[in-house]
Amino acid sequence: MTHEEKLDRLAEVAVRIGVNVQTGQELIVNAPIEARDLVDRIATHAYRAGAALVIPFFADDLIQRARFREASEDSFDFAPAWLYEGVAKSIDEGAAMLTVVGTDPMLLADCDPARIGRAQRAMARAMKPVRGLISGFATNWSILSFATPGWAKSVFPGEPDPAARLWDAIFEVCRINEADPVAAWHAHVATLRARCDALxxxxxxxxxxxxxxxxxxxxxxxxxxWAGGSATSKDGTACMPNMPTxxxxxxxxxxxxxxxxxxxxxxxxxxxxxxxxxxxxxxxxxxxxxxxxxxxxxxxxxxxxxxxxxxxxxxxxxxxxxxxxxxxxxxxxxxxxxxxxxxxxxxxxxxxxxxxxxxxxxxxxxxxxxxxxxxxxxxxxxxxxxxxxxxxxxxxxxxxx
Amino acid sequence: MTHEEKLDRLAEVAVRIGVNVQTGQELIVNAPIEARDLVDRIATHAYRAGAALVIPFFADDLIQRARFREASEDSFDFAPAWLYEGVAKSIDEGAAMLTVVGTDPMLLADCDPARIGRAQRAMARAMKPVRGLISGFATNWSILSFATPGWAKSVFPGEPDPAARLWDAIFEVCRINEADPVAAWHAHVATLRARCDALxxxxxxxxxxxxxxxxxxxxxxxxxxWAGGSATSKDGTACMPNMPTxxxxxxxxxxxxxxxxxxxxxxxxxxxxxxxxxxxxxxxxxxxxxxxxxxxxxxxxxxxxxxxxxxxxxxxxxxxxxxxxxxxxxxxxxxxxxxxxxxxxxxxxxxxxxxxxxxxxxxxxxxxxxxxxxxxxxxxxxxxxxxxxxxxxxxxxxxxx
Ligand SMILES: [Zn+2]
Ligand SMILES: [Zn+2]
Ligand SMILES: [Zn+2]
Ligand SMILES: [Zn+2]
Known part of the structure; x- marks a missing residue:
């Protein structure tokens, strides 16, 4: 398989096993801007699965860094509460959510911890309604990841092609290399389910x-x-909150x-x-x-x-x-x-x-x-x-x- | 000047003359995903000018195309009304808005006009509150442009480097090549003002x-x-709605x-x-x-x-x-x-x-x-x-x- 074929499989698994978007459902996709290629493939599979609308939100780490470098002290207590209120409203009305993560873990390594703390507190407050709905499975949702250059470099410092190494690992743990990734995921879920039942x-x-x-x-x-593997949203849609899990x-x-x-x-x-x-x-x-x-x-x-x-x-x-x-x-x-x-x-x-x-x-x-x-x-x-x-x-x- | 220096000048003119972001103000930036480099520079200049928070929304033409290729018929009456309600609320509370345009004009050339019409009607309905606030200058705002590959190719078909040609034109009409772009803009505004006064x-x-x-x-x-050149928002902030104008x-x-x-x-x-x-x-x-x-x-x-x-x-x-x-x-x-x-x-x-x-x-x-x-x-x-x-x-x- 080429990298593009694996990426397309990952997008399909994310749509069908991960968030399991339903016919007529809106799908919010949060992703780092570097993940555009994966998000485009997610959108294609989501529309193919009957999504009513795919709404992408691309985050840009460089803007975050510009803020920590240039913004005035007061900035760090701000977060776009109105945006997350809107997202909460949308979830409440039935939208599904797929989040792609891949932030450079060292992005803010040289920034003031007090400012980081304030910015995070402001963000946590703004996101509270969304977090409540997500943790309560008001809708079907899933989180997967994308090997951004910054993240890859921090996992494989000094290697010639860190992103390729990180992609190999992601595809492996997400079962993309299996003959039938969808079947492999179903078997894995059964194992986790048995473990939960015993506990x-x-x-x-x-x-x-x-x-x-x-x-x-x-x-x-x-x-x-005890829970693990797949979860079920309030309206009865099975989803895989984390990939891998x-x-x-x-x-x-x-x-x-x-x-x-x-x-x-x-x-x-x-x-x-x-x-x-x-x-x-x-x-x-x-x-x-x-x-x-x-x-x-x-x-x-x-x-x-x-x-x-x-x-x-x-x-x-x-x-x-x-x-x-x-x-x-x-x-x-x-x-x-x-x-x-x-x-x-x-x-x-x-x-x-x-x-x-x-x-x-x-x-x-x-x-x-x-x-x-x-x-x-x-x-x-x-x-x-x-x-x-x-x-x-x-x-x-x-x-x- | 290198291309990067010109791009940085454009970002600075957009922030200082275009939207004229004020200390403590939130700034919403709408842009095609290809314009990331310009948006990052806009964020830097905006934070330097005292913006409280820069909130970028990146649009992805490829997702739009995936929709027209893959989505079911019902999809075309949907638009994210909750998002634009949130944006309207934010503007109402004082956020400024900078919009970067650069859509490939031929993006939907081979798509069903009836579907295009439905999607646009749905979008226009969803955006109505924002449009009302923007056209009423409830806040300071501005629109500028970015030479995306798709747009450039449709303006300069068959040329070896269409984006470079389009950038030359954008920099020229936006007065970026002047010794002092900010002064050049002020002189131009005076000409338009005199014309309005006469009419x-x-x-x-x-x-x-x-x-x-x-x-x-x-x-x-x-x-x-009669109006033209700069405009003044309800709270008295001068801005340049269109660049060029x-x-x-x-x-x-x-x-x-x-x-x-x-x-x-x-x-x-x-x-x-x-x-x-x-x-x-x-x-x-x-x-x-x-x-x-x-x-x-x-x-x-x-x-x-x-x-x-x-x-x-x-x-x-x-x-x-x-x-x-x-x-x-x-x-x-x-x-x-x-x-x-x-x-x-x-x-x-x-x-x-x-x-x-x-x-x-x-x-x-x-x-x-x-x-x-x-x-x-x-x-x-x-x-x-x-x-x-x-x-x-x-x-x-x-x-x-
Ligand atoms: Zn946990
Ligand atoms: Zn855990
Ligand atoms: Zn007009
Ligand atoms: Zn006009």
Missing amino acids: NARRFAALRFSGPGTDLEVGLADGHL EEVFTMPHRERVNGRVRASKPLVHGGALIEDIEVRFEAGRIVEAKARRGEDVFRALIATDEGASRLGEVALVPDASPVSRSGLIFRNTLFDENAASHIALGQALALNMEGGCDAARGANESLIHVDWMIGSALMDVDGVNADGTITPVMRGGAFVI | NARRFAALRFSGPGTDLEVGLADGHL EEVFTMPHRERVNGRVRASKPLVHGGALIEDIEVRFEAGRIVEAKARRGEDVFRALIATDEGASRLGEVALVPDASPVSRSGLIFRNTLFDENAASHIALGQALALNMEGGCDAARGANESLIHVDWMIGSALMDVDGVNADGTITPVMRGGAFVI
């Missing part, structure tokens, strides 16, 4: 993570639900997380790199935090609001996942979170609790939701049953349940 | 156009105002247009080319219409609504304008309307009537506003005074007033 049957009170630098108990929310995930109790945890991979957030995070939780809240690099950005992140220093998600990923097997650090959460078990600071996900998010049963609330990798081949995970007994869940990064 | 002093009841295929009397609206223009009376008129240049509308239009007006309305090419599209256009077959603008442009001197047909109204006197079908402009648009005094209303070239070196224009006497205004395409 849901156990009704664990908590999970215990043990590994280098980590001794953490994550109490699970009352009425928590290897995780099964559920809702921690916002007040029942205790102990120490060390990140197993770098976190890229808001264009800055945060390395070697170590935090301590007490009664659900981070009470100590440090990082060898990007500590300022991390501290600004967890200070976003009250819920930003508490957990909204805990996820299990086998160390043998295709993303992990690639041996790469993608510096992109969509990939790296599928290489390792992880926790997420901030907003809980409605699909992880019976009847949706309920603070009384432990659901966390925040403007942010930031996944952060803690798993590795050295990580053991135990389930704590309601009666205090222990059930092994993962050993050395592999499922044993 | 406003006359209070003509009508204009008479005489030339090959044309014998047309355009009655002017009661309380009409060579016209002075006013409001026809929607019921007082009579006679025959023949187009002097092709009209490019909705990606289709309409050539050799000839129409006859009676009591303000088009009662006969034909075109050698694109007649279907033209007929669909004037059938958009009741006001689409009446005039909303009449404009005078000397045949010696820089755009006309270039000898080119740009297939882009922003340029071609500055090469020749023209009339516009559809919506009247609030700034062309004392106290704003008033139907009782002759202001036309429509979802469309389409300029259409009728002037040439062979065109004479007379002013008809209230007492029926005649004052020569243009002879052989040159002002004599």
Whole structure:
């Protein structure tokens, strides 16, 4: 297959398996401007599938950089709230959403962390209505990625053709090289579904993570639900929120997380790199935090609001996942979170609790939701049953349940 | 000067003279995706001038083409009304708007005119709130252009480097080659201002156009105002709506247009080319219409609504304008309307009537506003005074007033 043929397969999988756009539905596509070729192919497949209208929003990293270089101090509290209100209205009226990610993780590496924090807070506030609808699956949506030059260079520094290397990895983990990618995705979804069913049957009170630098108990929310693979929107449309996806995930109790945890991979957030995070939780809240690099950005992140220093998600990923097997650090959460078990600071996900998010049963609330990798081949995970007994869940990064 | 230096000058003139963005103001930038380099430079100059936030919307002609090739019949009545509602809200709250045009005029040349008409009607309906605010100068705004490959090729078919030729023309008519482009623009605005003052002093009841295929009397609206060059937004910010701009223009009376008129240049509308239009007006309305090419599209256009077959603008442009001197047909109204006197079908402009648009005094209303070239070196224009006497205004395409 040529690169163009693979790109076209990716567009088709994104449209048919990812967002699964329905006849007569509007489709909003968010993408970096470099992804134009993929977006054009997405539009073609979407119209072929019966989409009423494809509405592309192209983001331009260079404008973001121009802002950090030239804008006055006041600028950093602004975000286009009116735009996201419109997007929320559109989703509410039935539009589907496909988001292509590929930001250069080092885009804002040399920018003032305080400004990055302010800009992110303003953006998070503006996007709150959209985030609520997306996390509540008010519509069918999906996220996939595009190997932009900036991202590729930061994953493969010094290589002659970084984008080609990154594309190889993306096509592999997105199952584009399979004889029939659509069938391969269906089989994969069945595996994740079986794993969720087993975990849901156990009704664990908590999970215990043990590994280098980590001794953490994550109490699970009352009425928590495990999810993974495909999801179903309110109107009954199946979609694949993340491509790739290897995780099964559920809702921690916002007040029942205790102990120490060390990140197993770098976190890229808001264009800055945060390395070697170590935090301590007490009664659900981070009470100590440090990082060898990007500590300022991390501290600004967890200070976003009250819920930003508490957990909204805990996820299990086998160390043998295709993303992990690639041996790469993608510096992109969509990939790296599928290489390792992880926790997420901030907003809980409605699909992880019976009847949706309920603070009384432990659901966390925040403007942010930031996944952060803690798993590795050295990580053991135990389930704590309601009666205090222990059930092994993962050993050395592999499922044993 | 290198091409990059000229592009940077164009961006600076667009920001400082064109839209004249104010400290703390949001700036919406609409542009074809090919214009990214110019938009990035616009963002830099806008932030340098104190803009709070630059919000780019990149349009992708290829997605538009994918739609006409692949979408189901129902698609063509859809437009993202929620997006334009949001834009209208943003303008209402003070955002400025800069629009970069450069669509390939032949983009939809082989598409079904009925579908083009439906899509345009849907778009015009969705954009109505924005159009009202823009034509009423609720904010400072400007339109400039970018030599996209598709547009350049259609202006210079068969030339080795069409974009370079088109850029030469754009830089020239936008006064970018002058030693001090900003000073050159100020001098040009003074010329247009003097012309408007002279015409406003006359209070003509009508204009008479005489030339090959044309014998047309355009009655002017009661309380009409001549405008041209710079405009002033409601909050008092001066801006240059069109770059280039060579016209002075006013409001026809929607019921007082009579006679025959023949187009002097092709009209490019909705990606289709309409050539050799000839129409006859009676009591303000088009009662006969034909075109050698694109007649279907033209007929669909004037059938958009009741006001689409009446005039909303009449404009005078000397045949010696820089755009006309270039000898080119740009297939882009922003340029071609500055090469020749023209009339516009559809919506009247609030700034062309004392106290704003008033139907009782002759202001036309429509979802469309389409300029259409009728002037040439062979065109004479007379002013008809209230007492029926005649004052020569243009002879052989040159002002004599
Ligand atoms: Zn996750
Ligand atoms: Zn997550
Ligand atoms: Zn005009
Ligand atoms: Zn006009």
